[in-house]
Amino acid sequence: MSEIVISTPVIANLEQLFLKHNLTKKTVVLFDENTKELFGKEILTALEKQDFKWVELVIPARETSKSFRTAYRLYGELIKAEVDRSWNLLAVGGGVVGDLGGYVAASYYRGIPVIQFPTTLLAMTDSSIGGKVAINHSQGKNLIGFFHMPELVMIDPSYLKSLPEREVYAGMAEVVKYGFIADKQFLNYVNRHFKDIIAIQEPCITEAIRQSAMIKSDVVEQDFREQSGLRATLNFGHTFAHGFEKLADYRHIRHGEAVAIGMICALHLSETLGKISRNELQEGLAVLKKFKFRRGLVRKRFKDIPAETILESMHSDKKKVDKQLRYVLLEGLGKAYLHPEPLDNRIVIKAIEAAKLSVQA
Numbered sequence: 414m415s416e417i418v419i420s421t422p423v424i425a426n427l428e429q430l431f432l433k434h435n436l437t438k439k440t441v442v443l444f445d446e447n448t449k450e451l452f453g454k455e456i457l458t459a460l461e462k463q464d465f466k467w468v469e470l471v472i473p474a475r476e477t478s479k480s481f482r483t484a485y486r487l488y489g490e491l492i493k494a495e496v497d498r499s500w501n502l503l504a505v506g507g508g509v510v511g512d513l514g515g516y517v518a519a520s521y522y523r524g525i526p527v528i529q530f531p532t533t534l535l536a537m538t539d540s541s542i543g544g545k546v547a548i549n550h551s552q553g554k555n556l557i558g559f560f561h562m563p564e565l566v567m568i569d570p571s572y573l574k575s576l577p578e579r580e581v582y583a584g585m586a587e588v589v590k591y592g593f594i595a596d597k598q599f600l601n602y603v604n605r606h607f608k609d610i611i612a613i614q615e616p617c618i619t620e621a622i623r624q625s626a627m628i629k630s631d632v633v634e635q636d637f638r639e640q641s642g643l644r645a646t647l648n649f650g651h652t653f654a655h656g657f658e659k660l661a662d663y664r665h666i667r668h669g670e671a672v673a674i675g676m677i678c679a680l681h682l683s684e685t686l687g688k689i690s691r692n693e694l695q696e697g698l699a700v701l702k703k704f705k706f707r708r709g710l711v712r713k714r715f716k717d718i719p720a721e722t723i724l725e726s727m728h729s730d731k732k733k734v735d736k737q738l739r740y741v742l743l744e745g746l747g748k749a750y751l752h753p754e755p756l757d758n759r760i761v762i763k764a765i766e767a768a769k770l771s772v773q774a
């Protein structure tokens with residue numbers, strides 16, 4: 414598994430870190446417009462001080478940058494700058510930069526090393542870890558890509574201070590998810606320090622990132638190619654979430670917001686099937702009730718939509734295996750499993766209805 418370095422300021426040690434990982438000091442630095450504006454100067458100055466040769470690339474800060482068109486433009490810029498296989502690529506940004514940067518790195522010159530430098534909470538705890546890199550296709554998200562492990566993941570939690578609150582909450586959904594699927598103690602920790610984590614307060618923010626990153630990389634290490642069902646547990650709440658995201662055209666709701674609501678549904682489903690107790694359900698819901706979403710979002714994107722419509726949208730997810738929906742459920746707080754059999758639509762609808770009653774509007 415890739416080394417994950419968490420420190421402030423993480424770029425102070427760039428040279429030693431690169432050396433340790435046999436990376437040359439020839440680096441393509443990929444930003445999006447926002448990370449370029451926020452961190453460009455600091456990072457490029459550090460590269461200069463540490464005698465790096467670099468080429469800078471900038472993409473628009475939006476999901477549509479994860480396209481073949483943008484990748485093609487970047488290939489062109491790299492060829493023009495005479496970047497060859499002796500170079501590496503440093504991806505500075507959220508999941509969009511990380512996924513596109515990883516995709517370009519995996520394919521350019523048959524592959525150059527990628528170093529992930531995540532700057533959103535979601536990227537620090539999820540997308541930068543595990544080696545999945547991809548671009549989107551008009552027929553679906555993340556359909557074209559590679560497994561391309563980062564040589565190194567560099568995390569500076571202080572970079573989160575400029576992150577809009579909505580993005581912090583979106584990342585927090587994945588943080589809470591790790592507690593639910595793998596570690597009851599961590600779930601309690603996140604519950605206790607919820608406010609401090611959201612406010613990017615130390616030491617809680619670093620602890621939350623460290624534990625999340627560890628759980629993700631443990632799971633990925635044990636089931637890299639998604640064969641045993643373990644890696645699938647990272648999709649807790651996601652079967653529902655994909656349904657909401659699709660209904661909202663992937664635009665009006667952040668992935669993490671959909672996941673938070675999806676986890677409420679998945680908790681109810683676990684309880685309906687008798688896998689967790691009523692008390693465990695309440696305990697789990699108490700954590701999720703701490704999420705603050707835009708006024709109207711929950712109502713418009715969840716409560717006002719008939720459960721049948723949500724289920725239908727979940728069924729149209731492209732990543733289904735054998736056309737069956739697969740549910741990740743809990744058999745206790747901190748313990749997830751992939752439910753082996755398909756579930757009756759009525760049971761799922763009942764869980765969605767129950768979730769609607771327990772979500773704050």
Ligand SMILES: NC(=O)c1ccc[n+]([C@@H]2O[C@H](COP(=O)([O-])OP(=O)(O)OC[C@H]3O[C@@H](n4cnc5c(N)ncnc54)[C@H](O)[C@@H]3O)[C@@H](O)[C@H]2O)c1
Nearest residue numbers: 447474507508509510532533535536539540545572575576
């Ligand atoms: N590869 C994986 O395993 C994996 C896992 C989960 C998600 N993803 C992908 O990740 C993407 C979503 O990532 P995301 O949520 O990080 O979104 P994002 O990359 O779009 O970033 C969200 C916004 O925050 C801005 N931003 C980034 N860092 C900032 C900072 N420190 N301060 C202020 N603003 C900052 C960005 O410019 C952008 O506008 C999706 O494309 C998704 O498919 C991939």
Ligand SMILES: [Zn+2]
Nearest residue numbers: 587651668672
């Ligand atoms: Zn997710």
